[in-house]
Amino acid sequence: MRHLNTLTPKRQLGLAIALSSLLLSSPAQASPAATNASNANSSSPRVWISLGDAAYQALQKLPRLKARSETSVAALASGPAPANSSGAVLEREAALEQVHLVEVDEGGLADLSEAVHESLRRCGGYLFHASKEEGLRSLQRLSRPTPALLAASKPSYVIDQQALVTPMLSQMQASNIGQTILDLSAFTNRYYTSSSGVAASNWLKTRWSNLAAGRSDITVEQFSHPAWAQKSVIATFKGTDNASEVVVLGAHLDSIAGANTGESTRAPGADDDASGVASLTEIIRSLVASNFKPRRTLKFMAYAAEEVGLRGSQEIAKSFAAMNANVVGVIQLDMTNYKGAINDIYLFTDYTDAGQNQFLTQLIQTYLPTLKIGSDRCGYACSDHASWNAQGYATSMPFESSFAADNPYIHSANDTYANSGNQADHSLKFARMALAYAVELGADGPAVTPPADKTETFSGSLTLNQTRSFGPFKLKAGGTLKASSSGTGDIDLFVKKGAPASSSSYDCKSDGSTASESCSVNSTANTDVYVLLKGYTAGSYKLTVSYTPQ
Numbered sequence: 001m002r003h004l005n006t007l008t009p010k011r012q013l014g015l016a017i018a019l020s021s022l023l024l025s026s027p028a029q030a031s032p033a034a035t036n037a038s039n040a041n042s043s044s045p046r047v048w049i050s051l052g053d054a055a056y057q058a059l060q061k062l063p064r065l066k067a068r069s070e071t072s073v074a075a076l077a078s079g080p081a082p083a084n085s086s087g088a089v090l091e092r093e094a095a096l097e098q099v100h101l102v103e104v105d106e107g108g109l110a111d112l113s114e115a116v117h118e119s120l121r122r123c124g125g126y127l128f129h130a131s132k133e134e135g136l137r138s139l140q141r142l143s144r145p146t147p148a149l150l151a152a153s154k155p156s157y158v159i160d161q162q163a164l165v166t167p168m169l170s171q172m173q174a175s176n177i178g179q180t181i182l183d184l185s186a187f188t189n190r191y192y193t194s195s196s197g198v199a200a201s202n203w204l205k206t207r208w209s210n211l212a213a214g215r216s217d218i219t220v221e222q223f224s225h226p227a228w229a230q231k232s233v234i235a236t237f238k239g240t241d242n243a244s245e246v247v248v249l250g251a252h253l254d255s256i257a258g259a260n261t262g263e264s265t266r267a268p269g270a271d272d273d274a275s276g277v278a279s280l281t282e283i284i285r286s287l288v289a290s291n292f293k294p295r296r297t298l299k300f301m302a303y304a305a306e307e308v309g310l311r312g313s314q315e316i317a318k319s320f321a322a323m324n325a326n327v328v329g330v331i332q333l334d335m336t337n338y339k340g341a342i343n344d345i346y347l348f349t350d351y352t353d354a355g356q357n358q359f360l361t362q363l364i365q366t367y368l369p370t371l372k373i374g375s376d377r378c379g380y381a382c383s384d385h386a387s388w389n390a391q392g393y394a395t396s397m398p399f400e401s402s403f404a405a406d407n408p409y410i411h412s413a414n415d416t417y418a419n420s421g422n423q424a425d426h427s428l429k430f431a432r433m434a435l436a437y438a439v440e441l442g443a444d445g446p447a448v449t450p451p452a453d454k455t456e457t458f459s460g461s462l463t464l465n466q467t468r469s470f471g472p473f474k475l476k477a478g479g480t481l482k483a484s485s486s487g488t489g490d491i492d493l494f495v496k497k498g499a500p501a502s503s504s505s506y507d508c509k510s511d512g513s514t515a516s517e518s519c520s521v522n523s524t525a526n527t528d529v530y531v532l533l534k535g536y537t538a539g540s541y542k543l544t545v546s547y548t549p550q
């Protein structure tokens with residue numbers, strides 16, 4: 001059991017660093033502003049970082065940094081407080097914390113990492129800014145609430161895919177997750193600049209590609225980051241009919257062990273965050289095994305360079321926002337295999353979306369009813385969900401324990417599979433919850449299909465037993481689809497969900513002795529509906545298909 005210092009809990013020291021838009025400032029990339037501001041007495045370039053109060057205090061004790069404070073703001077770390085499982089609104093901790101923008105000597109940053117790591121048992125704790133202007137923009141964003149969702153659509157959060165989800169959950173295996181954790185932690189480290197960090201990215205790309213073999217609608221790519229060698233890995237399931245709406249499931253690929261992690265430093269990162277990447281891997285395997293084809297696009301992301309300031313995910317989230325990508329939901333799995341507290345899954349309330357957190361609560365209650373749900377907060381931008389949150393997207397961060405009772409071995413050579421008990425039962429809960437999230441959100445189509453007045457006109461003669469098939473019409477969960485015909489002769493009408501109708505296979509038929517027939521179907525799940533007209537006498541016919549939402 002780890003030592004808990006109740007007088008100085010980590011959250012007091014939490015670095016309320018939300019997100020900046022930034023690249024690592026390296027000498028080669030230093031902006032003109034950086035050059036102008038360089039301290040004439042210093043051989044090290046001046047760079048800008050933002051950091052919370054505690055780290056700022058640590059920094060002031062470090063002479064090598066030659067810190068000069070630019071400005072500071074009171075940061076709002078979170079959105080509104082979510083309701084807990086019993087519907088009560090959870091108490092919201094004070095969300096305001098001072099964040100400082102500081103100009104420092106880049107050469108002293110390792111000292112700061114070390115000091116923060118020593119005193120806060122956290123790495124880094126500051127964010128780089130490519131220029132002073134970028135830093136100021138970042139602070140400006142911090143001083144007002146999370147931006148409203150820009151272009152992103154709000155999903156309905158309806159839970160209606162039991163027929164698909166339940167069998168998939170039962171075939172997911174903890175042992176598969178455990179094997180992937182072992183494979184990833186076998187790399188010396190997965191540090192963002194090390195050769196083994198690069199090799200781990202390549203290995204994961206191959207692993208995910210192999211899982212997706214034979215599916216032309218799944219692509220696996222690496223996302224290159226200009227400032228460092230390790231690439232993020234992204235697997236995309238292209239949506240069948242609602243592809244522009246995107247659901248992101250993320251974890252981070254990199255690992256770290258102390259401020260001076262280098263080529264040969266051992267940093268297995270089994271829990272932080274091989275456990276998250278391994279959970280995603282088991283979700284991909286299960287979706288493919290069930291031949292699941294989402295209507296929305298699903299993207300699985302293993303981010304590079306999280307441990308050094310959320311840098312990989314920031315570049316990706318910013319690139320999606322720049323394209324106005326319609327990302328309808330983001331979930332982050334960072335540390336899933338160490339059960340440090342009484343509840344099974346803690347939904348973190350800061351830098352996340354209350355509505356989506358409520359959806360996750362309902363998913364857990366529906367599909368994993370034995371699990372106990374808790375809530376907590378990091379108090380600062382502790383993982384990649386914060387990068388998406390900063391761009392205005394709805395995020396969630398389900399965590400392995402309360403913040404205070406997390407895995408004590410992270411960021412060290414001891415973050416091993418053995419120190420999570422040589423099993424992945426805890427991770428399996430997160431993988432199952434996130435699979436339910438992927439299928440339920442992924443299965444959703446456009447808000448209303450077909451349009452309320454969709455009319456299919458057919459003119460011509462249908463002779464005895466001649467048929468004409470229409471569809472598929474996309475019927476959204478809870479809606480009713482009605483097909484009706486009119487005309488001059490005598491036809492029959494057949495409607496079927498999920499497959500083309502025939503006169504012997506249908507969910508509804510209308511076979512009166514005129515051209516005026518009508519048939520309705522409704523569904524609790526999103527489904528395709530097909531309509532069949534079958535002639536009895538020659539005539540001219542009109543078919544109208546209308547849709548009534550729930």
Ligand code: BES
Pocket residue numbers: 122123124125272273306307308309310334335378381382383399403406
């Ligand atoms: N997995 C951790 C975040 C974490 C640790 C959350 C413990 C909850 C409890 C993540 O990889 C990490 O270390 N994040 C950094 C911040 C980041 C901006 C460098 C941290 O927490 O210091």
Ligand code: ZN
Pocket residue numbers: 252272273306334335383
């Ligand atoms: Zn982590």
